[in-house]
Amino acid sequence: VNRERQRQILDAALALADERGLDSVSMRSVAQRVGVTPMALYPFVGSKAALLEGMVDRLLAELPVPDPELGWRERLATLARALRVLARAHPSSFPLLLARPAVSPDSLRVVETIFQALSDAGLPIDQVPRLERMVSTFVLGYAASEVNGRFSPGTLDTAARRDQLSPAELPVHHKAAFWLDRPVDWDAEFEADLADVLAIVGRAAGDSPGGGAV
């Protein structure tokens, strides 16, 4: 009903998640931060589940839209990098983006931005939705994996973990040990993956096999 109040509540929930983790977001804690009784939230957010959905909408509202003057490659790359920045700014809430369908106006606008870039790439219109799902799945999955620790298990006991099993059972782990124990340059890896994904789009759009530039 009162849109301004709703935003205030969702931002309080987001701030709470940033400061103390997603587990500490409860109707009671959010209400307290807003300075109100838990029940006073219900007319604005409906339920705890809806509160979490609302948080991802606020997240997407923060996402800058890439300059439409840019070429489609730069537009997709800019959007992908912005999503990764968003993940680092809100590591506890970001993984929610992968957990629920995107239905709000703001999320539709993000999808439209990807649609537009794919269309500009020269992709046949019937291929656009498939490639949008592929690109968004990769970017969201990568950024979420990075911030929730899926890529960096346990913090620096990579070797200990590997030694749970015998070298005979994990030959390639042992062959790659040098690179597995070394800190990874995540920025560089993300850029390399991004280039690979954009190459898929380019090829689906009918680039010459060698991969053309734009």
Next chain:
Amino acid sequence: VNRERQRQILDAALALADERGLDSVSMRSVAQRVGVTPMALYPFVGSKAALLEGMVDRLLAELPVPDPELGWRERLATLARALRVLARAHPSSFPLLLARPAVSPDSLRVVETIFQALSDAGLPIDQVPRLERMVSTFVLGYAASEVNGRFSPGTLDTAARRDQLSPAELPVHHKAAFWLDRPVDWDAEFEADLADVLAIVGRAAGDSPGGGAV
């Protein structure tokens, strides 16, 4: 301590998630299903968070390892399809795979299978970990998105959703409306994406630009 009992508890939790959703998995409900008091679980699982981690280990233990006689492409494709089957069998628990680092012996074995295939593809060893993260991120992200509804918002109100915003704001959504409103063949889409991802691996491994077969 007693490994057999631990497995029994984790399987009860998994069954509960399958039948009534992840939210209904509680220390109390799992204990009841095992026929014991909630506190009796603690020596075996440690905490609720550890219980959830244990569930994903059990999930991975269910995953069939592809025949090592197969070529690397078929091995990766078989593993990817098996993960998707797993997601459909355990839609509530599967998304946990993307939420936490993989540290158990069983999960290491899955990573090793991918490492092996990438290595056999002819990838330089320093590229193997990066491509493993890329492949697993895509496959887990896709399968999770499929089962948690990220790809199918709201069930059949795709048109209504689109009409929240004006056609002028969502030009490509409207141009692609025919394909967006049509039911998607997810099997076919997954296979197409898989082929694209395997092509990236092949190219990183030094395939001829046109893409060779194996």
Next chain:
DNA sequence: ACCTGAACACCGTTCAAGT
């Protein structure tokens, strides 16, 4: 080693009531 029972500090949500 394995389990129970009572207790503590929390949850989300309903309902009736106030302004």
Next chain:
DNA sequence: ACCTGAACACCGTTCAAGT
């Protein structure tokens, strides 16, 4: 339209005790 307060049926986990 917006908010409160009491209540209900739950949570995860600690602690002391039993065998």
